Amino acid sequence: MALIVLAADKGAPGVTTAATALGAVWPRSVLLAECDPAGGDLAYRLPAQDGGVLNPGRGLLTLGATARRGLRPEQIHEHTQQIVGGLDVLAGLTHGEQAAGLTWLWGPLGRAFAALPGADVLADCGRLGGHPEMGELVSEAALVVLFTRASLDHVAHLRERLQVLPSSVQVAVVVIADPRQYRTTIDEVRRIVMATGRQVAFVTGIAHDPKGAELLRGQWGGRLDRSLLIRTARELAGRLAAQIRAPEHAL
Secondary structure (H helix, E strand, O other): OEEEEEOOOOOEEEEEEEHHHHHHOOOOEEEEEEEOOOOOOHHHHEOOOOEEOOOOOOOOOHHHHHOOOOOOOOHHHHHHHHEOOOOOOEEEEEEEEHHHHHHHHHHHHHHHOOOOOEEEEEEEEEEEEOOOOHHHHOOOOOOOEEEOOOOOOHHHHHHHHHHOOOOOOOOEEEEEOOOHHHHHHHHHHHHHHHHHOOOOOOEEEEEEEEEHHHHHOOOOOOOHHHHHHHHHHHHHHHHHHHHHHHHOOOO
């Protein structure tokens, strides 16, 4: 259906937490794919559907091993697992050294994600910039969502990333914002983004909610549904899903 790349340019503003929250409330079928070449921790962070642990050896690494003769979209689900709540995930690499042998994979993977039948793909790509080969996956995305904190260093890196992303790539910006200054923070970042001259689909936010993030690690429903993280993620998911169906170039 559609590939949505979720990424940042500076440090770790919370992309994986946001990606998991979005996957939990996505309005249609979705696959959460961990695509950070530096390695990820999804397999250790979230429990499996049966309450056990995910297999860190099954996911992007095993998909890469079988895809050297060609990668078809229907192969992807052979390497996915389900976490608590029923979300399908493609676990990523466990350390950056594994990425050295998979530099060829990102382009075919992006094309397969974009053509995956019956589900959107949320690709958590971590930090952009350190792995140029990721540009091949990014170029296949219907939308690239850049996450940032409101601090000076994060916003400065965001501004630079907006200037170097190809103009053909549709971009949205999401501020991981303190709930106490939620709207003000988003408005400030929006003004900075507008000043770059880069056309973006929109600038919006998701709540910085450590308690909600802890609930997301295993307690789905109930208290989690009432958390600021999930409430703002649901609003964001609806806007992202609508954007990839009917693109609009307006803040």
